[in-house]
Amino acid sequence: MFDIKNYTEAYTLPEALEALRADEDAIVVCGGTDVLIRMREGKDAGKSLVSVRNIPELQGVRRLKNGDIEIGAAQTFRRLTADPVIRKYIPMLGEAVDTVGGPQTRAAGTIGGNICNGATSADSAATLLTLNAQVILAGEGGTRAVPIGEFYTGPGSTVRERTEVCTGFRIKRSDYDGFAGHYTKYGKRSAMEIATLGCAVRVKLSADKASFKEVRLAYAVAAPTPVRCPKAEAVLKNRRIDDDAAAQQFALTALTEVNPRSSWRASREFRMQLIRELALRTLKEAVEKARV
Numbered sequence: 001m002f003d004i005k006n007y008t009e010a011y012t013l014p015e016a017l018e019a020l021r022a023d024e025d026a027i028v029v030c031g032g033t034d035v036l037i038r039m040r041e042g043k044d045a046g047k048s049l050v051s052v053r054n055i056p057e058l059q060g061v062r063r064l065k066n067g068d069i070e071i072g073a074a075q076t077f078r079r080l081t082a083d084p085v086i087r088k089y090i091p092m093l094g095e096a097v098d099t100v101g102g103p104q105t106r107a108a109g110t111i112g113g114n115i116c117n118g119a120t121s122a123d124s125a126a127t128l129l130t131l132n133a134q135v136i137l138a139g140e141g142g143t144r145a146v147p148i149g150e151f152y153t154g155p156g157s158t159v160r161e162r163t164e165v166c167t168g169f170r171i172k173r174s175d176y177d178g179f180a181g182h183y184t185k186y187g188k189r190s191a192m193e194i195a196t197l198g199c200a201v202r203v204k205l206s207a208d209k210a211s212f213k214e215v216r217l218a219y220a221v222a223a224p225t226p227v228r229c230p231k232a233e234a235v236l237k238n239r240r241i242d243d244d245a246a247a248q249q250f251a252l253t254a255l256t257e258v259n260p261r262s263s264w265r266a267s268r269e270f271r272m273q274l275i276r277e278l279a280l281r282t283l284k285e286a287v288e289k290a291r292v
């Protein structure tokens with residue numbers, strides 16, 4: 001049994017916002033794969049739950065006329081991976097969330113919950129950082145769009161107010177068009193495993209595919225929050241894709257932009273080694289995909 005004060009199944013956004021406003025113990029729940037575990041552990045025991053998973057605005061993936069892509073917050077990982085728009089334009093995101101947990105977790109867990117829980121280990125976060133995604137938050141005062149790079153404030157905390165609902169994510173066409181990318185998740189086993197480290201690289205190559213026009217690099221579990229590495233990215237701008245010294249410099253520079261911790265999963269030192277190694281390996285995979 002779960003210690004739940006009250007449960008509201010919201011079918012519209014105003015209904016959800018009103019339920020959150022009216023009860024200061026109320027928190028949002030979507031797939032419940034984090035919330036219900038926290039409740040059972042006692043951390044959120046006695047709270048009221050406002051479910052947002054049946055609100056139409058939070059569903060689906062849309063490609064707008066201008067080419068921008070909107071992803072509903074209640075999109076489960078399984079649906080995201082299978083979605084035709086994601087498969088065609090941002091397959092890396094579908095592949096990244098396909099590494100989450102096992103089939104049951106991917107069928108229930110959502111991308112909105114993955115970002116709003118504030119975890120540095122979230123498997124969608126590094127990819128969304130390399131896509132410059134905007135987090136769309138709806139509250140009593142209206143809607144605001146927060147760049148994902150400004151969304152996290154610390155381990156498990158974000159700029160989202162308790163009474164705000166994340167309706168989804170917006171990715172500009174200029175942030176995915178012409179890019180290819182790869183996400184590497186390092187864990188002790190390949191399923192039912194939270195990342196020891198996650199690395200996302202997106203690349204845009206020159207017309208002759210011989211050099212980098214742009215490179216984007218982000219990590220999960222390399223700092224208290226998911227983190228982007230702009231200094232490392234700058235190293236590879238306009239450099240040849242076969243310039244091994246530049247690639248090594250890219251990976252070494254990434255080490256200056258991270259701050260991993262030691263945990264029972266891995267020591268800080270091992271994570272630093274992974275950060276360097278995965279930058280190189282993930283870059284190589286991203287280049288392979290971009291050259292196809």
Ligand SMILES: Cc1cc2nc3c(=O)[nH]c(=O)nc-3n(C[C@H](O)[C@H](O)[C@H](O)COP(=O)(O)OP(=O)(O)OC[C@H]3O[C@@H](n4cnc5c(N)ncnc54)[C@H](O)[C@@H]3O)c2cc1C
Nearest residue numbers: 030031032033034035100101109110113114116122123166
């Ligand atoms: C067995 C197991 C394995 C797992 N493996 C992984 C893994 O490999 N990788 C990984 O990244 N995660 C993993 N997780 C964690 C979890 O599945 C994900 O973080 C998932 O994305 C959470 O989504 P949810 O919809 O279930 O969120 P919920 O549990 O419903 O909510 C999570 C948090 O986000 C908030 N929230 C949810 N939706 C919204 C919204 N629309 N607006 C505002 N706030 C919202 C809630 O208030 C809560 O704070 C695992 C969990 C389990 C139980």
